[in-house]
Amino acid sequence: xxxxxxxxxxxxxxxxxxxxxxxxxxxxxxxxxxxxxxxxxxxxxxxxxxxxxxxxxxxxxxxxxxxxxxxxxxxxxxxxxxxxxxxxxxxxxxxxxxxxxxxxxxxxxxxxxxxxxxxxxxxxxxxxxxxxxxxxxxxxxxxxxxxxxxxxxxxxxxxxxxxxxxxxxxxxxxxxxxxxxxxxxxxxxxxxxxxxxxxxxxxxxxxxxxxxxxxxxxxxxxxxxxxxxxxxxxxxxxxxxxxxxxxxxxxxxxxxxxxxxxxxxxxxxxxxxxxxxxxxxxxxxxxxxxxxxxxxxxxxxxxxxxxxxxxxxxxxxxxxxxxxxxxxxxxxxxxxxxxxxxxxxxxxxxxxxxxxxxxxxxxxxxxxxxxxxxxxxxxxxxxxxxxxxxxxxxxxxxxxxxxxxxxxxxxxxxxxxxxxxxxxxxxxxxxxxxxxxxxxxxxxxxxxxxxxxxxxxxxxxxxxxxxxxxxxxxxxxxxxxxxxxxxxxxxxxxxxxxxxxxxxxxxxxxxxxxxxxxxxxxxxxxxxxxxxxxxxxxxxxxxxxxxxxxxxxxxxxxxxxxxxxxxxxxxxxxxxxxxxxxxxxxxxxxxxxxxxxxxxxxxxxxxxxx
Amino acid sequence: xxxxxxxxxxxxxxxxxxxxxxxxxxxxxxxxxxxxxxxxxxxxxxxxxxxxxxxxxxxxxxxxxxxxxxxxxxxxxxxxxxxxxxxxxxxxxxxxxxxxxxxxxxxxxxxxxxxxxxxxxxxxxxxxxxxxxxxxxxxxxxxxxxxxxxxxxxxxxxxxxxxxxxxxxxxxxxxxxxxxxxxxxxxxxxxxxxxxxxxxxxxxxxxxxxxxxxxxxxxxxxxxxxxxxxxxxxxxxxxxxxxxxxxxxxxxxxxxxxxxxxxxxxxxxxxxxxxxxxxxxxxxxxxxxxxxxxxxx
Numbered sequence: 090x091x092x093x094x095x096x097x098x099x100x101x102x103x104x105x106x107x108x109x110x111x112x113x114x115x116x117x118x119x120x121x122x123x124x125x126x127x128x129x130x131x132x133x134x135x136x137x138x139x140x141x142x143x144x145x146x147x148x149x150x151x152x153x154x155x156x157x158x159x160x161x162x163x164x165x166x167x168x169x170x171x172x173x174x175x176x177x178x179x180x181x182x183x184x185x186x187x188x189x190x191x192x193x194x195x196x197x198x199x200x201x202x203x204x205x206x207x208x209x210x211x212x213x214x215x216x217x218x219x220x221x222x223x224x225x226x227x228x229x230x231x232x233x234x235x236x237x238x239x240x241x242x243x244x245x246x247x248x249x250x251x252x253x254x255x256x257x258x259x260x261x262x263x264x265x266x267x268x269x270x271x272x273x274x275x276x277x278x279x280x281x282x283x284x285x286x287x288x289x290x291x292x293x294x295x296x297x298x299x300x301x302x303x304x305x306x307x308x309x310x311x312x313x314x315x316x317x318x319x320x321x322x323x324x325x326x327x328x329x330x331x332x333x334x335x336x337x338x339x340x341x342x343x344x345x346x347x348x349x350x351x352x353x354x355x356x357x358x359x360x361x362x363x364x365x366x367x368x369x370x371x372x373x374x375x376x377x378x379x380x381x382x383x384x385x386x387x388x389x390x391x392x393x394x395x396x397x398x399x400x401x402x403x404x405x406x407x408x409x410x411x412x413x414x415x416x417x418x419x420x421x422x423x424x425x426x427x428x429x430x431x432x433x434x435x436x437x438x439x440x441x442x443x444x445x446x447x448x449x450x451x452x453x454x455x456x457x458x459x460x461x462x463x464x465x466x467x468x469x470x471x472x473x474x475x476x477x478x479x480x481x482x483x484x485x486x487x488x489x490x491x492x493x494x495x496x497x498x499x500x501x502x503x504x505x506x507x508x509x510x511x512x513x514x515x516x517x518x519x520x521x522x523x524x525x526x527x528x529x530x531x532x533x534x535x536x537x538x539x540x541x542x543x544x545x546x547x548x549x550x551x552x553x554x555x556x557x558x559x560x561x562x563x564x565x566x567x568x569x570x571x572x573x574x575x576x577x578x579x580x581x582x583x584x585x586x587x588x589x590x591x592x593x594x595x596x597x598x599x600x601x602x603x604x605x606x607x608x609x610x611x612x613x614x615x616x617x618x619x620x621x622x623x624x625x626x627x628x629x630x631x632x633x634x635x636x637x638x639x640x641x642x643x644x645x646x647x648x649x650x651x652x653x654x655x656x657x658x659x660x661x662x663x664x665x666x667x668x669x670x671x672x673x674x675x676x677x678x679x680x681x682x683x684x685x686x687x688x689x690x691x692x693x694x695x696x697x698x699x
Numbered sequence: 700x701x702x703x704x705x706x707x708x709x710x711x712x713x714x715x716x717x718x719x720x721x722x723x724x725x726x727x728x729x730x731x732x733x734x735x736x737x738x739x740x741x742x743x744x745x746x747x748x749x750x751x752x753x754x755x756x757x758x759x760x761x762x763x764x765x766x767x768x769x770x771x772x773x774x775x776x777x778x779x780x781x782x783x784x785x786x787x788x789x790x791x792x793x794x795x796x797x798x799x800x801x802x803x804x805x806x807x808x809x810x811x812x813x814x815x816x817x818x819x820x821x822x823x824x825x826x827x828x829x830x831x832x833x834x835x836x837x838x839x840x841x842x843x844x845x846x847x848x849x850x851x852x853x854x855x856x857x858x859x860x861x862x863x864x865x866x867x868x869x870x871x872x873x874x875x876x877x878x879x880x881x882x883x884x885x886x887x888x889x890x891x892x893x894x895x896x897x898x899x900x901x902x903x904x905x906x907x908x909x910x911x912x913x914x915x916x917x918x919x920x921x922x923x924x925x926x927x928x929x930x931x932x933x934x935x936x937x938x939x940x941x942x943x944x945x946x947x948x949x950x951x952x953x954x955x956x957x958x959x960x961x962x963x964x965x966x967x968x969x970x971x972x973x974x975x976x977x978x979x980x981x982x983x984x985x986x987x988x989x990x991x992x993x994x995x996x
Contacts, residue, residue, distance in 0.1 A: 253796075253798055254792065254793040254794075254795075254798065255798050257801075258789075258792040258793070258795075258798055258800060258801050258802065259787075259789035259792040259793065259800075259801070259802045259804065260787070260789060260802065260803070260804035260813065261803060261804070262792060262800070262801030262802045262803055262819070262821065263801065263803065263819075264801040264819075264821040264823065264860055266823070266856075266860075364796055365794075365796075367794065367796075367832070368794070368795075368796035368832075369796070370796075370830075371796050371828055371830035371832070372796060375828075438712060442715070445748055448748070449742060455759070455760055455762075455763060456760040456761075456762060457762065458762070459760075459762040459763055459764040459831055459844070460763070460764060460829065463828070463829060463830070465830045465831065465832075473835065474762070477760070477761070477762065477879075480760060481760060481761060481879070482757070482758035482759055482760050482761075483758060483759075483760075483761055483846075483875070483876050483877060483878065490733060490736040490737075490740075490750070490755055490756065490757055490758060491733065491737075491758045492736075492737055492740055492741075492757070492758070493737075494741070499742065502742045502743075503742055506742070507742045514711060517707060517708070517710075517711055518707075518708045518711040518712070519708060520704075521703070521704030521707055521708070522704045522705050522707075522708045523701060523702060523704050523705055524705060526704070623790050623793065623794040623832075623836040624793065624794070
């Protein structure tokens with residue numbers, strides 16, 4: 090780990106007290122009802138961050154986001170959540186407030202490089218200028234976009250009403266299409282004084298700022314080559330979606346790489362603020378669409394935190410939640426391994442073997458939740474439905490083939506026989522292959538210190554030898570009573586990330602084997618302990634809930650003003666933040682390895698771009 | 700030895716290759732058999748799992764949700780033929796996350812006061828995200844999620860807003876696609892009838908709920924027309940929803956009316972299945988599948 094003097098490991102209240110003593114005028118408690126943490130004067134923010142990292146051990150800046158308190162103090166607030174890695178525990182929450190009209194906050198990238206993309210996102214969506222950021226430009230929207238869409242006074246093109254439910258739907262709900270209501274060509278607001286004749290599109294050079302291209306790197310003097318900028322993507326099969334990597338090459342060696350994203354951006358967070366609290370649940374399915382069950386869980390535990398004692402999740406619901414979350418981890422890792430091998434050139438044979446096994450899990454999801462991938466299964470205070478007694482199909486269409494299986498028997502066979510067998514088979518097929526080893530070992534190295542500094546999470550962090558798993562570090566659900574190991578691998582290369590996923594699947598099977606008897610014991614017990622109303626109100630306050638998703642730490646930061654809709658709904662997306670170290674990992678590698686390195690991070694663009 | 704890892708991996712792929720042939724030989728000529736299909740789709744399978752859509756389709760589980768539809772009483776109901784179950788309370792429209800439901804609440808022409816019936820009901824299925832909240836939160840069991848996922852059409856603008864006529868389905872259709880869930884809901888309601896009907900009957904001094912008319916006098920099972928009518932529905936244009944709904948009674952007659960085999964004291968593994976010799980088979984699955992041109996089995 091870090092070779093500094095061991096930081097003082099103190100509990101959170103005494104840390105806060107010590108910090109207040111250290112910064113007498115700059116740090117004060119956040120006294121708003123339902124809020125936690127401290128408010129830091131922006132002038133001392135950099136110093137504060139340095140102190141908490143070096144002296145108090147908060148070496149991992151998990152989440153950086155902003156909130157617009159228009160009408161509630163009329164300021165913008167940047168919210169930081171810092172953790173100790175790998176020891177875990179609750180976060181130190183600190184905030185910096187700034188004026189809406191002149192939003193300036195010092196950048197923390199020099200202290201926490203993991204703040205890079207997150208600060209760019211806050212700049213992009215809120216218009217907060219982070220002074221000292223090396224590459225402050227838009228990240229999800231395009232250069233030249235007018236306005237800051239997450240601000241409360243920004244209205245999108247098809248804006249109808251501030252919050253759902255919309256009044257036009259009932260009782261006089263005469264149907265209209267959005268495009269009739271707001272026809273094409275009239276759905277765009279132009280900035281004042283805009284004329285098309287004077288419009289100049291943003292040049293590509295502007296996008297390439299920040300790629301450190303001023304530095305002259307000498308190649309092999311015998312083979313002097315020109316620097317070449319290559320766009321990998323956005324339409325490229327290796328990018329797992331619409332994603333682009335701008336790569337500056339010297340010969341075949343990567344000089345610098347910058348990810349360009351946002352092609353799938355739909356402002357999930359703005360939609361989330363218009364939605365009701367329940368309404369966000371199916372939207373979380375669409376973030377990382379491979380792991381919808383796990384996304385549901387993370388959102389549910391966040392809102393449950395805010396609801397406090399108004400909801401209590403019954404034991405059986407927790408058992409089912411863990412069952413679903415761990416099955417999801419297996420589906421995701423199967424998918425990730427399959428497509429990593431695709432990226433390495435093993436065209437679809439390993440991927441299809443993995444998908445075949447995944448399909449059995451999806452069959453169970455479909456029978457239980459109603460959908461294979463868009464599960465919408467968890468509820469605030471439990472789960473939607475109990476398991477069916479039988480996984481049964483009813484034929485309604487011609488040529489339908491029906492199936493009928495006992496659910497518990499099916500799970501029993503799946504967990505005790507089929508999944509371990511498939512994982513072993515993948516291991517046998519791939520792990521010792523000399524081709525895979527030569528492509529993967531020593532490629533895309535991410536040392537432990539760098540992984541922590543860049544806020545990497547999930548398999549990416551653990552493959553670098555950092556035993557940090559939220560299921561143990563900040564436990565939720567019934568994980569404390571379950572036995573499993575946090576897998577780590579020592580080297581932090583592609584092979585370790587691959588192998589770590591196999592190990593994690595084995596640990597998930599181990600958890601599932603402990604879940605099965607609990608599932609049998611709790612048969613018939615309640616599965617929901619929340620409010621049965623179709624619309625819930627959440628007490629005013631904030632909460633940051635996070636869960637160990639298959640891809641990393643999925644966090645939700647929600648702010649409520651006491652109403653039926655979130656005031657702020659932020660997603661700390663692992664696929665997005667795990668891309669922060671991509672440029673560093675690729676530096677000095679060959680261009681062909683970029684595809685494999687990206688595949689080993691395991692991203693889903695639905696979550697990256699949100 | 701260098702290369703042994705690759706050989707080991709190739710061994711796995713070779714094993715997969717062999718098992719597919721074992722499957723083929725084992726089930727020679729019975730490729731489209733329901734029993735073989737069940738075996739192939741089960742966890743015990745080691746060979747191919749491919750479902751050859753659209754020649755064959757995997758039937759969806761009862762809880763499967765696609766687009767919503769509205770429940771009405773059966774058209775041949777003696778007391779309330781075709782009456783809507785929806786009371787236009789608007790909960791589905793309010794809970795809908797993407798706001799794809801539009802309801803015009805009915806008003807009494809004499810008094811001008813709202814009455815518990817929808818005048819119009821629209822669902823824009825382009826917007827619908829199939830989350831199932833409308834069905835989950837409906838207090839009257841009046842909106843349910845359909846299993847028919849084959850909704851592709853050539854024209855988005857004219858066919859993708861479903862109006863009340865298109866959305867309405869008889870209760871027997873729901874009972875046929877999700878018998879277990881329908882029975883559970885019936886038990887929770889306290890009878891076959893709509894809760895409002897139950898209240899009204901109680902007020903009038905009648906039994907709160909009638910028994911399910913279909914279960915009282917089972918319709919004559921006519922297996923032949925079932926296949927034909929159901930077969931036509933997916934092939935026809937979306938306007939053919941009505942004939943399909945009419946075909947449903949015959950289709951649902953099988954689960955409602957106990958078959959001769961069930962009368963022997965044995966329960967079929969699946970409602971509507973009949974026994975041939977030692978095996979249970981699905982009579983509907985015997986419909987010859989659509990064959991690809993030039994393909995022989």
